[in-house]
Amino acid sequence: MELSLLSWALIVLVLLLLFYVYYSTRTHGLFKKMGVPGPTPWPIIGTSNSEIKLGFTKYHREAYEKYGRVYGLYRGRLPTMVICDLDVIRDICVKNFDHFVNRTTFETEEPFAHALTQVKDEHWKNIRTVVSPTFNTVRLKRMFTHIETNGKLLVKFLESKQERNEPVELKEVLSHYTMDVIASTGFGVQNNSLEDPDSPFVTEAKRLMSGPSFLILLVFLLSFLKPILKLFKISKLPRQSIEFFRRFVDAAVESRKSEAEEVQSRNDFLQLLMEAMHDKDGEDDNMTPEELAALNSSGVKRKLNYKEVEAQALLFLFAGYETSATALSFTLFLLALNPECLQKAQEEVDQVLKGKFPDYNSTQSLHYLDMCLNEGMRLFPPTPLLERMCSGDIELRGIRIPKGMSVTFPVSAIHHDPELWPEPEKFIPERFTTENKAKRHPYAHLPFGQGPRNCVGKRLALLEMKVALAAILQKLTPVRCEKTVYPVTFLRFRMTAKDGLWVKLEARR
Template sequence: MDKEGTAQAFRNHQAPDVSLVLISTVIALTVYFVINRWWRRERWEKYGVKHVNVGMYTFPEARNRFLMARPELTVGFSSDTPVLITRDLDLLKQILVKDFNNFSNRGTPIPTKSPLGQGLFFLNDSDWKRIRQLMSPSFSTGKLKRISIHVQDAANRLSEVFQKCAETGTNLKLLHTTGQYTSSIIAKTAFGVAADSIGQEEDDQFTYFVKNIFKKRSKHSPIFLAILLAFPRFRRFLTFTLGLYFPDPITSQSTDYFQAILKETIAEREVAERQGSRHVNNDFLQSLVSTMVASEEKTTAEDKSEEKKTPISNGSMNCSTSPKKTISTQEIIAQSVLTIFAAYETTASTLQFCLYKLAQNPEVQEKVYEEILAVVEHEDPTHEELAKLNYMGQVIDETLRLFPPLVRIRRQAVEARTYGPITIPAGANVEIPIKEIHRDPSHYPDPEVFDPDRFSAENKSKRNPLAFIPFGQGPRLCIGMRLAYLELKIALVQVLRKVKVELNDTTVPRKGEEITTTYTLIFPRSKEPIELAVKFRGE
């Protein structure tokens, strides 16, 4: 199917059968009201926490605004499970770092049948530990240095797009282009796939399906349906028990596309690995395939060795029960789909907002440019030069403060824990409102102001480290964080050394105006796509 036909099929599949939606909604609402009437909900007062009735504030963003307007740092409410929401940084240090083993799980899983739901971000307990250990080498410093050539290539092509806009006087559609940049990098560095649409009006097929992994909420969707789907328990019931498609946030087209190309690629690489072929690809996917083959061969060898052992007196074999560090084909697919989306989403969004804030603050942009001239001596910046771009790092961090890639995360208590007057019962979810913490005036005076000096070494030393957690904190810190910084810094170097970005009366927003931020699930978005003017240096 050609791209136009694929896109049309995708759009056609977005509208669920109206009668099916109506029937399912009536059933789910009936179940909800029955359970809501008879289900005994946990009250937080007995745990030393102010209990708040969130009422109709079912959408997380509206709910968090409602709760964060309260004077208490920590409050509790009842949803599908008891939920504690806190801005108390000392309490968060206990949960995310010191007592991590009791809060290692994220709680409510994403209600999807897509492999994305089995990705590292959503895994729990021993599965998370096993997969994290297997994936970590793919994001080591050595690996990042080896793949930086691909990042440089994509950044050079990105710079050419900006220069072309400067030549033609055309405004640049920011997220469209930064998305093509990050998609190109992850396709090449992780899977050996060429995605070459940077600067093109139409996305290549890989990028198209990356951008459309999540369903887009229709403005015509009934409000009661939207409210219903805000309850995770019932969304999972509709998805897994009733087997319905519309509550699943992941598009089946993207799932089918990525599963197809990944299964084929994994099969080819597995055959080559077993035949002892030299690795043509030195990427993320190859490292997981090599791990799978090596662990299977080791297990086979151990099983043959066990067969030769003499049975002990009770008739059982003297075999090891230690867990094997292995990974299955389906798990490789799940981690691959998650990596594709996470690497695309976080960096594309952050680069967009960073360039927007630089256009809005030309004096900051000029300071970044001067630092590039002073530090970067090579056409392609080295890792050592990138590490010395301290002010650029401050600009990126200030962007991440205002627009964290994830606006909130959760942890679930395995066992009850008491910290001072507060007890967190077993099974309770702790919600960490990253966006609200990042904009708390007690940590950041005038929090809506863009000020990279907040992240100078001196100012950072005076602030609690938990006041800045765009990639999480503790052992579940985002595994791809360093790759994101690498992509952001190289892109900014290659773009800003050639051109400058501006706001004027033709851009979106216009000079003097502000963007309106909305949220897709837990990801920040500009309500109106940002478009910037581009000028050559010296103009």
């Protein structure tokens, strides 16, 4: 009997589907062979349904309790080993860093193909070696005036809210502050988005953060989608916003080329990157000796081309806005819920600042405030997962990690381990005294990652957050209000409070 064209098409389609199911499940027996526990994978999606259903934070806290310090997941067909053993994490991040230099890449379109989070191997080492000194002490002091200006605008805005007895949703307000800090320290642009939330810079930045970036999440959880999106040229980020900021960076660079004398006085990230195009570099105290040794940067070319400068400038915006706003808003919210800690923080601020606005040096002396910020990031880490790719077969402390395997550290789960953090749900800043830190494993706290591949802008982020906290607590006292909701319920894949972080502000006497 002769088959119709439709019948042949259906047969081919079924055969392709069967092949793909086989292809997608071919790796799914790996962890069972290795003796690594974990959930049973499904065809095509692997075990991603669990993370999708519960979200990263909730799922990994439950999986940590169920499976222990090492367990296996399948994001699509990609085997992912989840490691909570702190000694192994240290080996991966520093001691055996040469096997774990790279991350899984999610966004390979221009210009992000050249961003520090996306490039690999020697290309990554080159860019990291150049960018890291941008956040050294000398250059942070050069950028401090931008943070000071925005900090004063933030306090003025909050004082107006207090005078009108209006409640404040901290994440929204402090997101404007971190956006303004990024605009000024990154590009020399003064926005004051607190008063002008509809400026083109702010509008496009918000669109960039809240656009179809869920595709990046899907590619992370369902690895088979990456080639499909690439084949159909589907952008994982809003093209309009990317093009806006590309034009913005291009125009800024061109104007600075023609204003050589004026440019010398600019103290922003873009200017420092432009200097890196011409090998104008400085000493790097932004990395520990251990991190520098693991990076092994000897002989690396210390110069950026224009595409690399453009990519790092855009990454500066993309990476620094949401994370800093999250950490800052949760810390201030937790202080409002814990009046005894709030009082200690305000007493320290009064004693150190003596009525003056915080400057770079005085900010370094706010040790209790630093403890509050670290405890806030422990309870609510801005980045719930850290991830590395294994470039060669290796065995670490009895754990075999094959080449090509993704390795994940569930930060939030580690931060709530009662063996590491007694009464983990309580806000106790004293966990971060010098004495208590010395008793604890140094990799028990991972808000910025560890090793050479940690957050390169960590020091700038901490500086802008401490300035904001000190400036607010100097003038105002956050307290509970009728809109305050605690415990916090989170959006599934973001460290964002579903009901907001609402407080009222009282003027200090």
